[in-house]
Amino acid sequence: MAPKRRRTTEAENKPEVKKGSSSRLTKSQSQPLKVKDNKKKKKNNNNSPVVVFAHGAGAPSSSDWMIRWKNLLSDALHPVEVVTFDYPYISARKPPPKAEKLVEFHAGIVKDIANKYPQHPLILVGKSMGSRVSCMVAAEEGIEASAVVCLGYPLKGTKGAIRDAPLLQLEVPTMFVQGTKDGLCPLASLEMVMKKMKAKNSLHIVENGDHSFKIAKKNLESAGITHEEAEQSAVQAIAMFVSQIIGTK
Template sequence: MSKGQSAGIDGGQCAQPAGHDEWLWTRPAAAAQATLILAHGAGAPMDSEFMTQMAQLLAARGVAVLRFEFDYMAARRLDGKKRPPNPQVKLLEKWRGVYAQVRQQVAGPVAIGGKSMGGRMASLLADELGADALVCLGYPFYAVGKADKPRVAHLAELQTPTLIVQGERDALGDRQTVAGYPLSRAITLHWLASGDHDLKPLKRSGFSHEQHMQAAADCVAGFLSR
């Protein structure tokens, strides 16, 4: 099946080019109000439970979601061998290529973003690419245990309208720590009570993971409809 062809998957549509360029489309039943290119995190593929559920929830809210894989993850799919992420320059190169192709194929607003690392890479390119919006789910403000070494310099200058949905107890960016960062006015932070890096709350919070995923999807869809 060549790029641009589609088959049903997860209640939406799946574009399945051969080899490392495989994409997964999850589209709403009616016309999409926006398209979101959603990149995976460092350790899980584009069809992980989190990525699949979020794509389905967003499609149900009128957002078309395209998922793709960075080269190291696509290679793991072929031989089963775990690999570390590609160097940042390669990750950004992949993002540029995917965005350029989607822009040629899609009419209407195109947002970029992703889970954890995928969202961080998108944030480094959002202004350069001229994306209509940026959406990050569980942003890695710093590496685990390294809150004293934040990776936020570019976030202070970001011009692209940005939504970051973050768990309050995220080990890569908790609410108290992030509150001290000088972030751009273009960034909207939406905090989920007691949520971790996967937006999963503690039981004592009174919220379920499903509720937080639904709330995140509501927030993203609302943000992209503006």
């Protein structure tokens, strides 16, 4: 039986990122982000990260979900750029291949962006399959990522196997954002993997969220929150994690 996860408060999330730390959605954590509109300062700040954001298996970078989260990440992290792209199978209208076959293409995108912004911390973000490939890319030679953020990591394979090999190889600080009703990532299994990881890691839990963090209306009403507040809570947790890693304030 997995140990019970207690709720954390905003104050408990302020210390340095610890291995296996987690945060749960509470109403007090769901305040809207204060977005500073200072593009000139952002461009000249070498602490501003550059983000490479990979899509999931079933939808391209132009999907509503990807566009919304690209905007959320842009507002929260104040990056010099959030780069999205499509894996080649999208334009070829083919089913997604095994994640391992996408690493070379993905790594090429990451290297190009790193060369474009050599003085800025590199953050790899992925949705579902894109997060799994991002973890593989972060372990590649020549890739110097500061952190990886996994949005709905697909830990459980189609046949039920726990696919933890890419995570156990990682040495880059890694954050997971997972819904409690995500069938592709049982939280008890993820937390066991996190304890075995070499890399610093953190977990933000979206209560009653599915694989894409969607929450049923009845659960939103019961918690007294909106879907937008749930997303804001998650993206604030990401911003805190990234700032702790790259040293911004």
